[in-house]
Amino acid sequence: MRRILDWIDHRTGLETAVRNFLYEDIPASSGFHQVFGSVALFLFLVQAFTGAMLAFNYAPSPGEAYNSVKYIMTELTGGRLIRGLHHWGSSMMIVVVVLHMTQVFLWGAYKKPREATWMVGCVLMMMTLGFGLTGYLLPWDNRAYWGTVVTTQIAGLAPGAGPYVVRLMGADGGVGVVTFSRFYALHTLLLPLAIVLLIAFHIYLVRKHGVAPASGDTLPKKKFFPEQVFKDTVAVFLAFVILFVMALTLRAPLERLADPTDTTYIPRPDWYFLFLFQTLKFFEGPLEVVGAVVLPNLAIVALFLVPFLDRGRMKRVIERKGAAVVVAVAAIGWTGLTAAAIATTPAALVSGETEGPAAWRHLSPEELAGIGYFRKENCAACHALGEGGTKVGPDLTGAAIKRDARWMIAHFKSPQALVPGTSMPSIHLPDAQLNALAAFILKLNARNAQDLREAPQPAVEGAMVYQQNRCGACHQVNGAGVKLGPPLNGLSQRHDRAWVEGHFADPQKFSPGTVMPPYRFSPRDLERVASYLMSL
Amino acid sequence: MVGSEGCDTQAVGRRRFYLACIYGLSTIMGMALAVPAAVYLLFPPRSRKEDQWVEAAELSQLEVGVPEEVVFRHNRVDGWKISSEKTSAWVLKKSDTEVVAFAPQCTHLGCAYRWEESKKNFLCPCHTSNFDIEGKVIDGPAPRPLDRYLVRIEGKKLFLGPIQKSPEA
Numbered sequence: 001m002r003r004i005l006d007w008i009d010h011r012t013g014l015e016t017a018v019r020n021f022l023y024e025d026i027p028a029s030s031g032f033h034q035v036f037g038s039v040a041l042f043l044f045l046v047q048a049f050t051g052a053m054l055a056f057n058y059a060p061s062p063g064e065a066y067n068s069v070k071y072i073m074t075e076l077t078g079g080r081l082i083r084g085l086h087h088w089g090s091s092m093m094i095v096v097v098v099l100h101m102t103q104v105f106l107w108g109a110y111k112k113p114r115e116a117t118w119m120v121g122c123v124l125m126m127m128t129l130g131f132g133l134t135g136y137l138l139p140w141d142n143r144a145y146w147g148t149v150v151t152t153q154i155a156g157l158a159p160g161a162g163p164y165v166v167r168l169m170g171a172d173g174g175v176g177v178v179t180f181s182r183f184y185a186l187h188t189l190l191l192p193l194a195i196v197l198l199i200a201f202h203i204y205l206v207r208k209h210g211v212a213p214a215s216g217d218t219l220p221k222k223k224f225f226p227e228q229v230f231k232d233t234v235a236v237f238l239a240f241v242i243l244f245v246m247a248l249t250l251r252a253p254l255e256r257l258a259d260p261t262d263t264t265y266i267p268r269p270d271w272y273f274l275f276l277f278q279t280l281k282f283f284e285g286p287l288e289v290v291g292a293v294v295l296p297n298l299a300i301v302a303l304f305l306v307p308f309l310d311r312g313r314m315k316r317v318i319e320r321k322g323a324a325v326v327v328a329v330a331a332i333g334w335t336g337l338t339a340a341a342i343a344t345t346p347a348a349l350v351s352g353e354t355e356g357p358a359a360w361r362h363l364s365p366e367e368l369a370g371i372g373y374f375r376k377e378n379c380a381a382c383h384a385l386g387e388g389g390t391k392v393g394p395d396l397t398g399a400a401i402k403r404d405a406r407w408m409i410a411h412f413k414s415p416q417a418l419v420p421g422t423s424m425p426s427i428h429l430p431d432a433q434l435n436a437l438a439a440f441i442l443k444l445n446a447r448n449a450q451d452l453r454e455a456p457q458p459a460v461e462g463a464m465v466y467q468q469n470r471c472g473a474c475h476q477v478n479g480a481g482v483k484l485g486p487p488l489n490g491l492s493q494r495h496d497r498a499w500v501e502g503h504f505a506d507p508q509k510f511s512p513g514t515v516m517p518p519y520r521f522s523p524r525d526l527e528r529v530a531s532y533l534m535s536l
Numbered sequence: 537m538v539g540s541e542g543c544d545t546q547a548v549g550r551r552r553f554y555l556a557c558i559y560g561l562s563t564i565m566g567m568a569l570a571v572p573a574a575v576y577l578l579f580p581p582r583s584r585k586e587d588q589w590v591e592a593a594e595l596s597q598l599e600v601g602v603p604e605e606v607v608f609r610h611n612r613v614d615g616w617k618i619s620s621e622k623t624s625a626w627v628l629k630k631s632d633t634e635v636v637a638f639a640p641q642c643t644h645l646g647c648a649y650r651w652e653e654s655k656k657n658f659l660c661p662c663h664t665s666n667f668d669i670e671g672k673v674i675d676g677p678a679p680r681p682l683d684r685y686l687v688r689i690e691g692k693k694l695f696l697g698p699i700q701k702s703p704e705a
Contacts, residue, residue: 046569053573059616071581071616078576085569226554237561244568392611392620423609423620 022225027213030228033107034211035235036100041199042236043093046243047131048192050086058138060184062177065140066257073254084247090132092243094272097125102327105306107317109212115307117205120198122304127195132270134187137180145258146267148183149175154280157292174260215314257386259446268345275337278344359448360455361535363440364480365472368463370440371455373433382424386449393424396441397449408438436467462532465525474516477536485516492534501530581615589688589695592637596692598629603651603658603669605640608696625685625696626651626658628669638671639683639699649682658682671702680704 009015057076059068072079101121104110110118137148152171156162163172170178222228259265269277276296283291302309310323360368374380382393403411407418412434415424427434444452466472472481477488491500499510504526507516521529592608607624626638626649638658642649647662657674658667665676672681686697 049569049573053576056577057615064616067616075581075616076576077579077582078572081572082576226551226558230554230557233558233561237565240565240568392618 021207022223022229024207024210024224025221026211026224026228027217028219028222029214029217030211030222032231032235033103034228035232036096036103037206038232039235039239040093040096040100041203043089043096043239043243044195044199046240047086047089047093050082050089051188053082054086055188060138060181060188062140062180062258065138065180066254069139069141069254073252080251081247084250084252085243087252088246088250089243090135091270091272092239092246093128094132096239097128101125104212106320106323106327107212107214108310108314108320108323110307111212111310111314112307114205114209114212117202117209118307119304120202120205122300124195124198124202126300127191127198129272131187131191131195132272134183134191136270137175137183138187139254140180140258141253141255142258142262142265143253143255143267145175145260146262146265147269148179150267150269152179154292157289159289159293215316215319256446256450262447264447266346268341271338274341275334278337278341359451360459362478363443363452363463365463365466365477365532366436366480367439367443368455368460369433369467370436370438370443371452372460372464373429373437374440375457375460377427377429377437385444385453386446387453397444397446405435405438405442408441409434412437432467458528459532459535462528462530462535465521465529466532469519469529485514488533489536491536497530497534500533501526504530589697591693592625592696593627593694594692595629595632595635595689595694598627598635598694600629600631602653603628603638605651606637606694626682627694633689635687635689635694636671637685637687637694637696639685641683642678643673643680643682643702644676644678 005015054072057068057072057079059065069083072083104118104121133151137144148171152166152169152175155165155169158165166172168182170176170180170182268274279295280288280291283289360371363371379396384395384397386395386397409431411418412427412429414426415422427437429437440452466477471488474484475481475486475488476483495503503510503516504519504521506518507514508518588611590608590610593606598604598606603626605624606627607622609620610623612619612621624640626640628636628638630636640648642660642662642665644660644663644665647660649658649660649665649667651657652659655666656669658669658671659665660667660676660678663677665678666674667678667682668674670681671684673679681702683699683702685699688695688697
């Protein structure tokens with residue numbers, strides 16, 4: 001073994017290089033406060049690894065991207081964990097990079113001759129944010145799409161450069177396929193290469209100048225390995241455990257497929273950009289550019305120039321009161337802005353819900369029964385309802401805009417006659433049921449599709465019973481039907497379930513003088529229609 | 537000196553502890569990443585719905601005793617995509633109640649074979665494997681008989697299910 005290692009070292013110098021790296025002298029004052037750089041580096045490696053893993057099952061084009069992410073999340077064993085690690089890892093990396101900078105700032109470790117190390121570090125932090133920004137678009141869900149729309153709009157505000165930045169993002173005509181490809185290329189090709197080179201340069205600079213000693217540290221130097229490596233490893237392990245538990249327990253968000261026509265969606269950036277989002281609210285009209293572009297850029301410039309603004313002698317960390325004040329003010333400001341942004345986020349968004357509760361409740365009984373026929377005829381085998389995917393037939397969420405009910409019913413009866421060459425089979429249902437099916441499809445849109453797809457089967461069956469027995473000839477539900485008898489919305493507030501069930505069998509007994517005929521339902525039908533009516 | 541020796545053993549012990557932690561924790565983290573990644577790459581996707589039955593032909597249109605290539609569409613589940621694609625089967629109607637359907641690929645290297653009416657056998661043009669009308673290998677490099685679709689007859693219609701691999705000869 002020794003001989004093999006010697007042979008390799010003699011040819012490559014690898015062992016000596018590793019040895020030199022590990023047995024570097026570091027100041028006696030080094031300790032746990034200097035672990036954050038190592039943790040950031042480790043998290044970057046986790047991002048690179050999980051990112052490559054995701055790419056193994058990811059289709060980098062809009063639409064397909066969404067489906068493949070969904071496939072990773074729902075079909076692949078371990079897919080949720082891998083995406084969770086990547087998703088939460090990105091947040092964690094930003095946290096750790098900021099902690100690393102804060103430590104360096106508090107200790108004043110950027111002072112001469114380490115100014116360049118600090119400035120390269122600033123660029124690395126910007127790149128980390130760049131990864132977050134570009135990666136945000138890649139799942140191509142509503143959150144990704146609308147978040148990026150706002151990002152590109154803000155970039156467009158930059159005086160002079162705005163239009164060019166937007167063109168560079170491929171977003172002149174709005175966020176679309178070109179934007180997607182550019183963000184993907186940045187996220188997976190350009191940024192990784194650039195950041196690896198800069199990380200190498202950053203570490204080289206750290207080595208060149210040595211770890212910054214505390215002021216007045218005159219004790220003999222110690223070795224980097226194994227004591228400091230041990231401390232770094234413990235910190236890395238802690239970070240990893242937190243990340244792993246987050247990835248296991250928290251579901252990385254995947255909302256509905258990006259829908260550029262969705263006017264109800266309220267976009268929010270990822271949490272680490274919320275403070276910028278909130279800052280923007282203080283500037284209106286012509287001043288908007290100040291909040292969107294000028295202030296953030298000034299902050300970046302100030303951050304870069306920190307080593308030149310603070311040129312005083314090296315002091316002990318406890319004596320650096322000014323630095324502590326700056327950090328405290330920044331922390332309070334950031335927390336306040338972020339909290340304000342969260343507080344003003346509509347509740348529906350916080351829970352990740354974008355559709356009003358139970359859109360199916362707003363359908364007329366006929367439309368709701370249409371869902372039943374849709375399921376009964378197994379239409380979903382060939383048609384998507386806004387969930388994406390590549391099914392044989394067209395997605396029906398868009399169909400209503402193009403076709404009227406008459407066309408649809410003719411098409412149901414004889415698909416070949418209206419769409420030559422279609423592989424759709426005829427639907428053999430009575431006219432009334434085809435009407436219901438058409439009514440349901442007319443009601444569909446991209447916003448309610450998911451909710452309607454998931455409408456509870458008992459309610460749907462209740463509506464089918466209601467529709468087949470023509471209850472609508474005398475009653476109204478959600479404004480549909482004839483007002484001969486009492487409207488049925490709010491029935492549960494007027495009568496209990498036993499009353500409703502008994503009333504069907506013998507209306508005269510419960511409402512003397514009523515014109516309602518008795519209905520003898522099967523126990524199952526009675527149960528369904530009663531449940532449906534009581535839910536209104 | 538006795539004192540300094542005591543110090544040394546203490547230092548050695550501490551160093552050993554550091555090394556154990558560094559290697560131990562690194563191994564745990566490596567495994568925690570490698571094992572899920574291996575599972576993620578190697579395990580098959582969860583819900584595969586490929587074993588669906590597809591209507592392939594009308595029985596009345598098939599001639600008894602003559603293999604015929606039947607082209608039909610089926611839904612292929614391919615990762616995150618479900619695509620409708622054309623596929624074919626060599627169908628041999630033995631009677632109105634017995635039908636055999638061969639998968640259209642040669643069992644040697646997957647070339648498309650054809651029925652040679654003059655010789656009354658299936659011939660693969662790639663490496664001249666020959667199969668008889670029952671799909672058995674007559675000669676050539678094919679290692680096993682032709683694979684067959686699961687077959688179901690409903691009324692006058694022929695339905696084909698998943699392909700069953702034939703056992704090695």
